[in-house]
Amino acid sequence: MTDNTFASGSCLCGNVKYSTTVEPSFMGQCHCDDCRKSTGTGHISNAFFVKDSVTITGELSEYKKETDSGTMLTRSFCTNCGSSLFSENSNNNGFIGITVGTFDNNDWFKPQFIVYNKSKPKWDCMDENIPTFDAMPPA
Numbered sequence: 001m002t003d004n005t006f007a008s009g010s011c012l013c014g015n016v017k018y019s020t021t022v023e024p025s026f027m028g029q030c031h032c033d034d035c036r037k038s039t040g041t042g043h044i045s046n047a048f049f050v051k052d053s054v055t056i057t058g059e060l061s062e063y064k065k066e067t068d069s070g071t072m073l074t075r076s077f078c079t080n081c082g083s084s085l086f087s088e089n090s091n092n093n094g095f096i097g098i099t100v101g102t103f104d105n106n107d108w109f110k111p112q113f114i115v116y117n118k119s120k121p122k123w124d125c126m127d128e129n130i131p132t133f134d135a136m137p138p139a
Contacts, residue, residue, distance in 0.1 A: 061077055062076050
């Protein structure tokens with residue numbers, strides 16, 4: 001039997017584990033107030049996968065909040081250690097964002113865009129070669 005796993009990861013305590021069989025569809029970083037507060041730092045780094053390609057085990061809690069465009073963003077985290085793991089936007093059905101820092105190996109991560117650059121703290125240095133938007137660009 002062949003293991004077709006592209007990448008796997010877990011929360012801090014290991015109660016939630018996940019794996020995916022495909023490469024991400026897109027990758028990016030966000031500096032909006034909500035992402036900065038959910039991570040406790042200057043931005044969040046997410047890789048977005050076709051949801052059906054991701055297997056998740058373990059107990060999650062969810063936090064839902066309306067975005068500035070009126071869609072609903074659901075953030076999922078471990079009920080035990082609180083690690084922020086996944087996000088899903090009601091406007092982006094079929095995709096799940098996974099916080100890159102929770103992957104066992106994330107050397108493949110290369111952000112393709114940065115959004116909400118207008119909220120970026122001065123101390124959070126980013127690669128100037130990545131396409132950057134002051135807010136969320138139109139879909």
